[in-house]
Amino acid sequence: MTDAPGAEVWIDAETKVEEAPHDHRAELRLWLRLLTCTNLIEAEVRRRLREEYDFTLPRFDLLAQLDKAEDGLVLGEVSRRLMVSAGNVTALVERLLESGHITRAPSPTDRRVQIIRMTPEGRAAFARMAEDHGDWIGALFEGLDEAEMDTLMSALGKLKASVRSHMREGGNGA
Amino acid sequence: MTDAPGAEVWIDAETKVEEAPHDHRAELRLWLRLLTCTNLIEAEVRRRLREEYDFTLPRFDLLAQLDKAEDGLVLGEVSRRLMVSAGNVTALVERLLESGHITRAPSPTDRRVQIIRMTPEGRAAFARMAEDHGDWIGALFEGLDEAEMDTLMSALGKLKASVRSHMREGGNGA
């Protein structure tokens, strides 16, 4: 409705649509709302991480990936999973090395490759933060019941597939 | 350490679950998916803006706000709408001034305040980009039909409300 940028010409019932040059209004509003939700949650998590643990979100995200992979991760894999550039990971890793959360070692089989692992201290620090993090997310999503979460989950699944199929490059399998 | 994974009380094969004090697993997965969708779309838009217009997303976002506000915007308002820090806006504005997309003028009524406006060239450049931008978003969302978009829209609306109500500070009304 209400998208009357001039002439909606339709001759008969058959020809009806396909004449309005869609301005993608609905998609844009949806995208904006999606972005707002993500930004709000991300900002809140970032702030709490900083205030309560003096930690940053990118560091936390990297540790989270490392936590899921028992045997350490190759830098390229980290880059793919976090969906950030390789150069970014290098800098991030350097800082986590300094703070003692992780270690870095060259792969024995491929000398190009660097493998990072969490130290016991890193693991402990992450465990503490992760528990709170879960609670924060749980609280932020409190207004949704189980059915709504399922709905969102599957709708976003569809969206994800749609986006992937319309991107230039196929991308990873996260 | 409320939920030691070891303490899963289950009497027999049937009863096994439903005992765990929520670890917010579902919420976390949903959050992750939300984040992935947003990141994918954002990355795609950013790449196309760069490749096709040699422009960046933050600049585009700022112009978009300025485009919606006919009479220019105060910097603080821009900061609130984009949900970024004030210092960030200062830098962004400086670059958009240099490139001639906007102008800046002090408010006549309040000498602390700076008002920015789009130049005609800025408006023209934005119009060109915005049209493509709409098409990109439209294409990325193509896999969703109207009903699914409505569903997403309202579910995200609920999520947004939930998040807002669980943040420390109320925040703005974007």
Add this chain to the structure above:
DNA sequence: CCGCGATGCTTCATAGTTGAAATATCTCGC
């Protein structure tokens, strides 16, 4: 008027982020 807290913006140090170029290593066809 005078102060004083609130507000709007800038400055600063630090960090995250990107894309492209450079480097090193690997793999595979030959």
Add this chain to the structure above:
DNA sequence: GCGAGATATTTCAACTATGAAGCATCGCGG
């Protein structure tokens, strides 16, 4: 083995982003 292209990582310049500190200005109570 050799060399060409692919892959993994680092380096680099530019920019985006943050939070805190600093200024200037405003508004208001006295």
